[in-house]
C-alpha cells in the first residue's frame with residue numbers, strides 16, 4: 211500500500227512496484243490508509259510522514275495497534291529525518307529520504323517482503339514444534355505417567371523453576387521440551403546446556419558469556435546461554451555435575467535474575483524460566499555436602515520425576531509399537547508387527563537404559579530384520595539370553611518381591627515348571643525327566659499350582 215497525499219508520488223511508486231510484480235493499492239491520507247488496512251491488510255506499507263490531518267507517524271502508531279507485525283517504510287523530507295529515526299525505534303522497517311532514488315525503494319521493498327516471508331516461515335516452524343510437543347504426544351498407558359502429564363499441564367503455564375529427575379533415558383528432556391512448548395514463552399527461545407559435558411571454566415563462560423579479552427582466546431564478546439534464553443526457557447541438564455563455584459553463581463542468577471559476563475562489570479538482567487534435570491539424587495548429594503542446600507531449594511520449587519520403564523511395564527509394548535512405526539518409516543522397510551515372543555522378551559527385560567534403550571533395541575531390530583515381522587533373533591543377545599542377574603526380571607519376580615522367601619521360591623518353581631511343560635507340549639514324563647524329579651512329584655506340583 212502506497213500512502214501519500216501527493217498524486218504524482220502515488221502514481222510513480224504504484225507503477226514501479228507493479229512492474230516488480232507486486233499488487234499495489236493506494237491511499238491519499240492516513241485515514242484512508244487505516245480504513246483500507248482494516249479491510250485488507252497489505253504485506254507492506256510505504257507511507258509519507260508529512261500529510262494533512264493524520265501524519266505518517268501517527269498513522270504508523272495506529273497501525274501498530276491494529277497489528278503488531280505491520281511492516282512500514284516511511285518517506286520523509288531531509289529536514290525531518292529525526293522523526294523517521296524515532297519511528298524506526300518504534301518498529302518501522304526503514305525510511306527513505308525524498309526525493310528518493312527509485313532503485314533504493316525497490317531494494318527496500320524486496321528486502322522487507324523477504325524478511326516477512328522468513329518471519330512467517332519461522333513462525334510456522336515454531337508452530338510445528340509446539341504441535342510436536344503437545345501433551346498428548348507423550349506416549350503412555352501408565353497411571354504414573356498420566357499423573358505426571360497432568361502435573362506438566364498445570365505447571366507449564368507458570369514461571370516456576372522445575373527440577374526434573376529420573377534415571378537415564380526416562381524422558382527428562384522430553385518433559386522439559388513439553389513444558390516450554392506448552393508455556394506462554396513458547397514463541398521465545400528454548401536453550402539447553404549440558405552441565406556435565408564441560409570443564410568448569412568453559413561452562414562458566416558458556417552460561418554467563420564473556421567479554422572480549424576475558425581470557426586467552428576470548429577474541430570477541432560472547433553472550434552466554436542465560437542471555438540467549440531471554441524471554442524464553444533455559445534447561446540446565448545434568449545439574450548434579452555442576453562445581454561448587456558455579457553453584458554459587460547459579461544461585462545468584464536464580465534469585466536475582468541478574469549476572470555479569472566473565473571478565474565484565476556490567477550487570478545484565480534476564481527474563482528466563484529455568485528448568486533443571488538430573489539423574490542424580492540431589493537430596494542425597496546435599497546430605498553429603500556435595501550440592502548446596504540453598505541452590506537445591508531454589509531449583510526444587512516444583513519437582514517432576516520420570517518413572518523408570520520397569521515401573522510402568524504397560525508402556526513397553528505401546529512404546530515399542532511407536533518406535534517400530536517410526537524406524538520402519540525411517541528405514542523404508544515394510545515391517546508390520548512383533549512376534550508374540552518378542553513382546554514377551556521386551557516386557558520381561560528390566561530396561562536399565564529405559565525408553566532410550568528400548569528405542570535403540572527396536573531400531574536395531576528393524577535394521578536386522580529381513581521379513582515383515584520382528585523375531586527374537588533380531589533382538590540383541592542380552593535380551594534373548596538373560597544373564598543370572600536378569601533372571602529376576604525375566605521371571606517377573608520383582609512383581610512378587612516383598613513376600614517371604616518361601617513364597618518367592620514357590621512362585622519361581624511354578625514358573626519354571628510351567629515353562630518346561632509348555633516347551634514339552636504338556637508331556638509330564640519328559641518334563642519330569644528334564645527337571646530331574648520323579649513323575650509323582652511333577653503330578654503333585656501340577657495339581658498344587660493348578661497348571662493342568
Ligand SMILES: Nc1ncnc2c1ncn2[C@@H]1O[C@H](COP(=O)(O)OP(=O)(O)OP(=O)(O)O)[C@@H](O)[C@H]1O
Nearest residue numbers: 348349350377378379380381382383384489565566
Ligand atoms: N513417553 C515417550 N514417548 C515417546 N518418546 C519418548 C518417551 N519418553 C522418552 N522418549 C524418547 O526417548 C529418548 C530418551 O528421552 P530423553 O532424552 O528425554 O531422556 P533423558 O531422561 O533426558 O535421558 P538422559 O538422562 O540420558 O539425558 C528420546 O528420544 C525421547 O524422545
Ligand SMILES: [Mg+2]
Nearest residue numbers: 382383447487
Ligand atoms: Mg537428557
